[in-house]
Amino acid sequence: MGIRTIQRSGSRFYFNEDFPEVKYPGVTSVVGMLPKPFLQYWAAGMVAELAVDSLEFIERMAERDRDGAISYLKGAATRYTKTRANVGSNAHDLFERMIRGERVGRVHPDMAPYQRHFAEFLDHVQPELVRAEDVAWSDEHEYAGSFDGILRLRLDDQGKPDPKGDPALVMADWKTSKNTYPDVALQMSAYAHAEHIIAPDGTRTDMPDFDGAVVLHITDEQAAFKPVRIDEADVFEHFLSLRHTFNWVNKVSGTVLGDPIWSTDGALVTGTQRRGK
Template identity: 30%
Template sequence: MTNTVQAGASAPAAGPDRIPRPSQGWYRDPETGAKLRRVTTILGQGFPKPELVFWAANLTAADAFATLPTLVSASLRPAEREAAYDWLRKGHIRKKDERGDIGSAVHDLVEAHVLGEPLPEALLHDPEMAPYLENFLQFVADWEVVFEASEMTVGNFADGWAGKLDYLFRSRLIAAALRVPADTLFIGDTKTGGELDEKGVYPEAGLQMSAYRRAEVAWLRDGSKVPMPAVHSTGIVLHLRPEGYRPHPLLCGDDVYEAFLHVQQVAEFKRVLSKSVVGEALALPATVTERAA
């Protein structure tokens, strides 16, 4: 479904404007008007990530020691103190934005390759992107990967969510490693964070892929809507870094999807019900106050 997967009888071409687009945590189906919660928003609001607290604290400490003379000098000048404090406390935001920019750029490179389109000119000549592209192409060659969809929007109207999966693919070598039929269709995702020898692939990626696997429908690039093809209950996360790559199998079967639905409930609690759980502090009735006086 490069979108090229033939997933049953496809609907007549309706134009790309029929593909739901994300906006403020939602997808809206232009055809039906239905609002579907964005999968990444559900995971962001409903899945705890305690490791991010330690990551942010470590990053702040590293920034502080790296700029210690400047911070000490700023602390002696009230006019500079607030700006230095603000810079220090937002270090994790700067780093997250930087990683997000790299991740988005890598996804653009991967998508162009999968679709057989020219690589974006700005990225093609970016020396920072070159090793990512080289390692991605090495993964494709090493594992004989054949792609069948890229950046495809999928949704589940019954459970109320939608999202955009990275790609669907087949690989006889990955299938052999997992001891499944050679023509098995896998769902894949690319992660660019961390280091190859450290954490960079986390369990929530399995939750995300389990949702996409259980999509009811998928939208092709021409805007037509087709049934989501059957994919295996193990997905592949490609951990892609400048120093190399590693393909990680992640479970994304029905049991993992059940956990995703619980995460969705927590996210919905935080979005709606949590705002009315805590009431205003109670005050003693006026008669009791007067009696006490």
């Protein structure tokens, strides 16, 4: 049987239908254990921008429904994230169809720039698709995750695309976020260092050895193809430390404090107080 996913407490878990008792956290959920103090400032900035750009609207809303206006402002970052996630999902679907050779006709105007940039990438880099949208599975370290693609490229001595260059097998990822961030290396190293690949029909094969990893960053304005480090010592080992942190947060931390072996039963009542009653 194939691999299924479930959401629990904000994290994604993968499980094989033949062994439903075995549930492994998703790679992105593990990478999410990285501290991200900048997010609070980003979220505050989103609220501030919305408030300043919509002063009259917010004022009219607050006059009718103060709590509703507060909720609307508080949800600014969440709404933006959801919108970007929808764009990313639609773009990934489009990219998979294109790299598999499916003829893609007219797309929604919002997707047209992504289609154009990806077509330029295919034309210039000429990647050979080896696998796409399969699951990387690690029993040794107990994690899993869906990767975007495994590609075979031809690269020159400087690592740039060259039809006459040497072949290289790479783990590939597509990003449609505002920028590419270092944690993509943790994500891709996890995929590349997993022991197995599981296809949609449940077929399990060994993960191959890679020559490296690449990320294709595409927005509606530009595209950039970048190499990504996935070496074991500096990158994968840090992912494994986050895997331990995930286990601490989701399993161990709730067990370390026992029931009180001594506590106050409430406010102290003195003998004088008792006799005075």
